[in-house]
Amino acid sequence: xxxxxxxxxxxxxxxxxxxxxxxxxxxxxxxxxxxxxxxxxxxxxxxxxxxxxxxxxxxxxxxxxxxxxxxxxxxxxxxxxxxxxxxxxxxxxxxxxxxxxxxxxxxxxxxxxxxxxxxxxxxxxxxxxxxxxxxxxxxxxxxxxxxxxxxxxxxxxxxxxxxxxxxxxxxxxxxxxxxxxxxxxxxxxxxxxxxxxxxxxxxxxxxxxxxxxxxxxx
Numbered sequence: 394x395x396x397x398x399x400x401x402x403x404x405x406x407x408x409x410x411x412x413x414x415x416x417x418x419x420x421x422x423x424x425x426x427x428x429x430x431x432x433x434x435x436x437x438x439x440x441x442x443x444x445x446x447x448x449x450x451x452x453x454x455x456x457x458x459x460x461x462x463x464x465x466x467x468x469x470x471x472x473x474x475x476x477x478x479x480x481x482x483x484x485x486x487x488x489x490x491x492x493x494x495x496x497x498x499x500x501x502x503x504x505x506x507x508x509x510x511x512x513x514x515x516x517x518x519x520x521x522x523x524x525x526x527x528x529x530x531x532x533x534x535x536x537x538x539x540x541x542x543x544x545x546x547x548x549x550x551x552x553x554x555x556x557x558x559x560x561x562x563x564x565x566x567x568x569x570x571x572x573x574x575x576x577x578x579x580x581x582x583x584x585x586x587x588x589x590x591x592x593x594x595x596x597x598x599x600x601x602x603x604x605x606x607x608x609x610x611x
Contacts, residue, residue: 396580398606399424399457399566400599401590402448403439410444413594414451420600421607424457424479426568426588429472431462434486435534442468442475449476457588459507459568461534462486466493473500481505481528484512494523505566509534510542514551521561526586527552531579532569541570546582553583573605581611 400422405413417425425448430439449456455478462468465482466489472480480502487493490506497504505526506517510533517527529552531545545567552565566586567579576587587606596602 395607396576396584396609397423397564397566397586398603399426399586399588400593400603401426401428401568401588403428404590404594406594410448411451414448416599417603418451418453420603422454422603424455424586425452426590427456427458427477429458429460429462430534433463434483435461442471445472445475445477452476455479457481457566459505459528460486461507466496469493469496470500473502477502479503479505479526481507481526483507483509483534484516485509491520491523494520507534507568508548510544514548514555517552518555518559521555521559521563524561524563526564526566527556528566528568528588529584530569531567531571531575534569539570541572541575545569546578549579549582549584571606573609576606577609577611580609 428439430437432438457479458477459481480497494504503525506524507528529548531542532539556563564585567584568588571587571589572592593599593602
């Protein structure tokens, strides 16, 4: 099975969002990756609910929504209503993570949990059977275009081992500094899905770049 490619709309042209959404629709990408930042949990502010709703009107592929916000439980229902298909929250932002996962599922979405670069994969052991996606951050969250943290490949392998050991069906996704070189390394380590922002949108031919990522295999 080929790797899932989820282009990060954080790197799209904000003045031409509809054009870039339609470009992704017509590409071999699998999902849209939408980063939601509040300026509290991470030192940046990005899209909010109105922009997600606007994208959903034109998107023909699942909306892979990554919440980099404090107290995400308050907004689970809102993001479901706005069109999120997968809702990923940060381990570091959830005091009662199991309850948050249940809340996401109760609104008909798949539930993901993201881990910052310093957070140990083993902390997911008690919820790994409950979640649909593990998002390994290979940069510190908050900004696009950052340099890949090499230790992420080890964390991908650890996450895949935990999933297999516990009989979970979770997908391992990686976000940050993904290109053809790091993407291949991550796939070799067990990654199922790659988020790519600046590598896609800053390339001369984004659709070809997406296709090149899709073609990566061990």
